[in-house]
Amino acid sequence: MGPASNPSPRQLLGIALVSATLLMIELALTRIFSVVMYYHFAFLAISIALFGLSASGVFAYLARRHLRALATTSLLSAASLVYAASTIVSLFVLVRLRVGLNYSPANLVLMLTIYALAALPFFTGGFVITLAVSRLASRINAVYAADLLGAAFGCIILIPLLDRLGAPGVVLAAAAMAIGAATLFAADQARPRAAMAGAVLLAIPITGQVTGVAGFDVVDTKGHKGDRVLFAKWNSFSRIGVYERTHGDWSLSAAYQGRLPDTRYMDIDSAASTPILSVAPDLSNAQYLRYELTALAYHLAETTPGFKALVIGPGGGRDLVSALVFGAGHVDGVEINPIIANDVMRGRFREFSGGIYTHPRIRIAIDDGRSFVRRSSERYDVIQASLVDTWAATAAGAYTLTENTLYTVEAFNDYLDHLTDPGLLTITRWVFDGLRLVSLAREACQAHGWPVADRIAIVRHDRVATFLLKKTPFSPADVSRLRHVAQQLGFDVLYAPGDAENAPIADEQVDGAATADYARLVQSSDPQRFYDTFRADIRPTSDDRPFFFHTTKLQDQFSVAFGRKMLFGNGLSALLTLLGISASLVVAFVLGPLALTDRDTAHPRGWFFWLVYFGALGAGFMLIEVAVLQRFVLLLGHPVYSLTVTLFSLLLGTGLGAGWSRHIGQQSLQRAVAVALVVIAGIGFAVIATITPLVTWAIPFSRPIRMGIAAALLVPMGIALGIPMPTGLRLLSSHAADMVPWAWGMNGAFSVLGATLSIFIAMNWGFQATLLAASVTYLLGLAAFLLAARASHRTGF
Numbered sequence: 116m117g118p119a120s121n122p123s124p125r126q127l128l129g130i131a132l133v134s135a136t137l138l139m140i141e142l143a144l145t146r147i148f149s150v151v152m153y154y155h156f157a158f159l160a161i162s163i164a165l166f167g168l169s170a171s172g173v174f175a176y177l178a179r180r181h182l183r184a185l186a187t188t189s190l191l192s193a194a195s196l197v198y199a200a201s202t203i204v205s206l207f208v209l210v211r212l213r214v215g216l217n218y219s220p221a222n223l224v225l226m227l228t229i230y231a232l233a234a235l236p237f238f239t240g241g242f243v244i245t246l247a248v249s250r251l252a253s254r255i256n257a258v259y260a261a262d263l264l265g266a267a268f269g270c271i272i273l274i275p276l277l278d279r280l281g282a283p284g285v286v287l288a289a290a291a292m293a294i295g296a297a298t299l300f301a302a303d304q305a306r307p308r309a310a311m312a313g314a315v316l317l318a319i320p321i322t323g324q325v326t327g328v329a330g331f332d333v334v335d336t337k338g339h340k341g342d343r344v345l346f347a348k349w350n351s352f353s354r355i356g357v358y359e360r361t362h363g364d365w366s367l368s369a370a371y372q373g374r375l376p377d378t379r380y381m382d383i384d385s386a387a388s389t390p391i392l393s394v395a396p397d398l399s400n401a402q403y404l405r406y407e408l409t410a411l412a413y414h415l416a417e418t419t420p421g422f423k424a425l426v427i428g429p430g431g432g433r434d435l436v437s438a439l440v441f442g443a444g445h446v447d448g449v450e451i452n453p454i455i456a457n458d459v460m461r462g463r464f465r466e467f468s469g470g471i472y473t474h475p476r477i478r479i480a481i482d483d484g485r486s487f488v489r490r491s492s493e494r495y496d497v498i499q500a501s502l503v504d505t506w507a508a509t510a511a512g513a514y515t516l517t518e519n520t521l522y523t524v525e526a527f528n529d530y531l532d533h534l535t536d537p538g539l540l541t542i543t544r545w546v547f548d549g550l551r552l553v554s555l556a557r558e559a560c561q562a563h564g565w566p567v568a569d570r571i572a573i574v575r576h577d578r579v580a581t582f583l584l585k586k587t588p589f590s591p592a593d594v595s596r597l598r599h600v601a602q603q604l605g606f607d608v609l610y611a612p613g614d615a616e617n618a619p620i621a622d623e624q625v626d627g628a629a630t631a632d633y634a635r636l637v638q639s640s641d642p643q644r645f646y647d648t649f650r651a652d653i654r655p656t657s658d659d660r661p662f663f664f665h666t667t668k669l670q671d672q673f674s675v676a677f678g679r680k681m682l683f684g685n686g687l688s689a690l691l692t693l694l695g696i697s698a699s700l701v702v703a704f705v706l707g708p709l710a711l712t713d714r715d716t717a718h719p720r721g722w723f724f725w726l727v728y729f730g731a732l733g734a735g736f737m738l739i740e741v742a743v744l745q746r747f748v749l750l751l752g753h754p755v756y757s758l759t760v761t762l763f764s765l766l767l768g769t770g771l772g773a774g775w776s777r778h779i780g781q782q783s784l785q786r787a788v789a790v791a792l793v794v795i796a797g798i799g800f801a802v803i804a805t806i807t808p809l810v811t812w813a814i815p816f817s818r819p820i821r822m823g824i825a826a827a828l829l830v831p832m833g834i835a836l837g838i839p840m841p842t843g844l845r846l847l848s849s850h851a852a853d854m855v856p857w858a859w860g861m862n863g864a865f866s867v868l869g870a871t872l873s874i875f876i877a878m879n880w881g882f883q884a885t886l887l888a889a890s891v892t893y894l895l896g897l898a899a900f901l902l903a904a905r906a907s908h909r910t911g912f
Contacts, residue, residue: 122251122258126191129299130247130258131265133195136289136296137164137240138269139276140202142758143289144209144233146282149384150333150354152214161870163230165737167237169863173708174238175245176860187250188302192309194246195297198239199313202290203320205235206283210333240293245859255848256777259841263770270763274351281349283331291317339385346463348454355454357381357464362390362431365502366408366543366579368604376400379467381431381459383452389430391459394469404437406604408576409501412541412583413441414600415593419537420444422496427484427521428503430455432471438497439476446477447493449484456481485520485529486752489814494535501543502579520749522552522663523656527559531586540584547626549573549580551653551663553636554646556584558655573609573633574601578625580609580633588612610634658749658807660881669879694871721906724899725847725854726861731896732840733862734869738889739799739836740765741873742882746802747825750810752818764826768833773841775834784846785904791838792897798832799890803883843900 122130144160175182182190209232214225244262251258276285294313301309323329339358346357360380376395382388394401404410416422421444426434429448438446450456456479460472472479480487484500503521520526522542530540542552553571560567569588574581574597585593589612601608607621610633622631632649639645646654651666673691743765748757779787813824840862848855869892876885 121254122247122261125299126247126251127257127261129191129195129296130244130261131268132292132296132299133198133240133243134262134265135269135272136198136202136292137168137237137244138266138762139273139289139292140164140236140240140286142273143277143282143285146277146349146352146354146384147209147286147333149386150282151210151212160233162867163233164237165863165867165870167234168241168244169860169867170234171238171241172245172859172863175242175249177708179249182246186302187246188300189305190250191243191246191300192297192302192305194239194243195293195300196309196312196316198236198243199290199293199297200316201239202236202286202293203316205232206286206290206331207320207329208232210283210331236289243296248859249855254777255844256773256841259844260770260774260837263766263773263837267763267766267770270759270766274759277349277351281332281354283333284349287320287331290320342380345379346459348458350452350454353383353452353454354385355381355383355452355459356385357391357459362388364390364407366576366581367403368406368408368576368606370604371403371406373403374400375403379431379464381455390433391431391464391468392433392436392471393467394432394436394471396469398436398440401436401440404433404440407437408574408579408581408604408606409434409499409541409543410437410441411574411581411597411600411606412497412499412539413437413443415539415583415596416443416497417441419496423447423493423535424497424499425449425488425493425495425533427488427498427500429479432460432468434499434501435471435474435477438499439474443497444476447495448472448477448479449482449487450479451481451483453481483520483748483752485526486749486814488526488529488533489749491533494533494538496535496538497541498530498534498538499541502545519663520658520661522555523658523661524555524558524562525658527555527584528562531559531563531584534586536587538586541581542584543579543581545626546575546578546580546630547628548664548666549582550628550632550636550651551656551666552582553633554642554653554655556582557636557642559584568637569612571637572597572611573637575607575609575625575630576605610637614638657881658746659883660877661745662878665878691875694868694875698868721903722851722854722857724903724906726857727899728843728896728903729840729858730861730865731892731899732843733864733866734872735795735889735892735896736836737866737869738873738876738885738892739795739832741870742877742885742889743802743829743832745877746806746810746882750813750821751825752821756818756822760822760825761829764829765833765836768830768835769837770833771830772834772837774837776838776842779842781845781849784842785900788839788842788846788900789897791835791842792893792900794835795832795839796890796893796897798835799886799893803886806883839896846904 141160141164144163148160209229212225212229212232214222214229247258247262248255273285276288280288294310294317297313298306298310320331324331333354339356343359344356345359346355348355358380362378362380364375377393379391379393380388381391392401405414413424416424420442422442424438424443424446426438426446426448429435429450432448435446435448456472460468460479465473471477484503488498500521503519527540534540544552553567553573556571557567560570570585572583572585572589572594574583583597589597591613594611594613597611598608600606607623607630609630614634622629624630636642636645636653646652650668652668653666656663740762744757744761747761751757751760776787809828813821816824844855844858847858873885873888876888
């Protein structure tokens with residue numbers, strides 16, 4: 116592909132810029148997909164990015180004879196301009212496409228179109244990186260280090276850019292940075308022309324956006340076509356919209372016949388909604404909340420004058436108002452989204468909401484609810500979480516589908532530990548997905564040595580159920596009051612302490628769920644047998660396997676994912692359908708072309724083991740990255756911090772490791788690879804053994820200290836991860852340069868599959884199993900490397 120040359124500092128900076136933009140686009144697409152489609156489509160961005168990058172390496176290999184005559188500077192500069200142009204075109208189309216969830220040939224074609232369009236920037240940007248790797252191969256370690264350090268830089272600037280520009284703005288900023296890279300790559304005499312071409316290219320989207328003729332922002336989001344937008348703002352993990360539209364009530368008793376206050380409809384990524392109530396200063400227009408199922412716990416708590424409550428996920432403030440209506444003396448609200456807390460409730464809609472977020476009896480913390488509880492020393496009479504879902508993908512949501520650490524056994528233990536002796540945990544869920552709360556309550560009570568039957572009550576209205584878990588047993592007076600309120604308001608008591616174990620249980624089908632199953636599970640003497648024979652997976656979730664909404668049993672998952680009813684109906688079908696699409700595209704556009712092109716080439720002995728080695732590196736890295744990213748969410752208190760600190764630390768460490776590996780002498784390369792692989796596998800085993808006690812120990816520290824602890828652990832891990840790839844490429848290129856494109860393609864291909872498989876493993880067996888799979892994968896890579904090295908020595912290859 117042309118003569119290899121030493122990279123200049125300007126070229127290394129250009130490589131770093133392109134690498135930064137690729138990561139920025141990848142994570143910005145998770146946000147765009149979550150808003151314009153559905154939260155579980157966010158995972159699509161990772162699969163697309165890895166596929167585009169690996170396919171670009173194959174294309175560069177196939178086109179090597181045509182590209183050989185072109186100068187490196189001209190080729191890198193032109194390719195960067197093409198990358199910028201393809202990014203702009205791709206964004207323009209993607210924000211306008213919508214795909215349905217129902218299976219149909221049209222939706223499948225549309226999904227493939229979205230896949231191809233979104234892959235275009237990664238294909239063209241990856242082509243730039245591939246050219247740099249092949250043309251500047253004399254210092255492959257420096258090029259690889261610039262690539263990784265550039266990605267680390269992109270991770271750092273991504274969060275503030277998302278907060279300021281929104282996801283579409285970040286993609287356009289990435290295009291501008293790609294133009295900057297094109298200027299850096301250009302030869303001195305060609306640099307003004309490259310800058311001028313880039314300026315013209317960038318002027319097109321700016322003009323379209325400013326004039327409104329052809330904007331690049333998301334306009335009509337799902338479910339809001341034609342709605343008047345009162346407020347919209349992006350940040351790094353959401354798009355918050357407020358609409359001139361009334362928000363309905365989930366669980367208001369038919370016994371209430373009075374007027375309702377005015378509301379505004381607020382949602383996250385056009386999926387998870389919450390009402391903003393127009394509240395009078397004296398709360399006179401909010402008394403209807405006494406008729407709400409979600410406020411049921413307060414009927415018991417109000418017997419304690421001036422009780423103290425914690426509301427997790429207050430959103431538009433309805434649960435905060437409920438606590439005040441029942442006489443709470445103090446209410447802590449933990450809202451994870453700063454846009455909701457600051458821009459909406461304390462800002463634009465402060466007057467409309469009656470200043471509920473600034474009420475003297477209310478204190479708002481912007482934090483993850485679970486981390487707040489774990490660090491708090493307070494005790495509460497009521498801890499409330501009403502329909503707190505994860506239907507919106509975070510920027511880290513590239514790796515998330517149905518997880519929620521609010522609903523795990525460890526979380527329930529945290530809540531119980533922060534209740535007063537008569538305190539209540541109240542969680543409201545839909546009837547169809549709430550049965551798992553009973554299994555969580557059973558497991559948490561068992562950990563304390565308590566029977567669950569005298570501490571839990573479940574009350575339903577229509578499609579919604581409220582679960583009450585008490586730290587001490589319900590007294591007869593508690594049960595009597597609960598039943599009296601339920602009867603007055605027309606609610607159904609699905610279970611309350613004192614229900615006879617063998618008494619007939621009223622049963623009703625609600626959204627496919629049998630209401631009698633709640634009492635059956637509470638009263639079951641053999642819960643494990645209940646779980647095994649139940650149609651869905653309702654085993655208690657844990658911090659290691661926090662997939663509360665994933666209830667499809669393993670034996671049913673492929674039939675659910677590939678059934679003809681739904682194309683991408685939920686996280687599971689998205690995951691497995693994408694696994695199928697990714698595998699097919701990898702074979703068709705990565706492995707297939709390489710195999711067909713080289714079918715007449717005599718490969719040296721050991722070639723198969725080299726491919727296994729580089730494939731294992733790709734899959735193993737993704738398995739480790741996904742598992743570590745998710746386990747650090749609880750430690751760092753927010754998915755955005757987890758994303759930033761984890762990815763930055765790993766990429767920084769990997770870049771440092773790649774840069775350091777250039778000092779390894781040629782005679783020591785094999786030993787260095789073997790040692791690095793053993794160390795990485797050992798790190799995986801060590802993390803499995805230490806992550807839970809480490810998180811427990813570190814959570815009380817301030818966030819900067821916790822971030823420092825995370826970085827101190829992850830950077831050394833990254834250094835080890837950064838050694839095998841460039842060192843292996845050095846060994847391979849010095850003996851069989853024709854094998855390098857195969858190695859690059861296999862690494863990219865198995866990165867695609869590894870990203871998907873990591874979540875599949877975690878959903879079914881947990882993140883510790885994912886780390887175990889990563890360690891085993893690296894040991895498999897070690898075995899393949901040793902076999903390849905032995906074959907090389909025998910043949911002199």
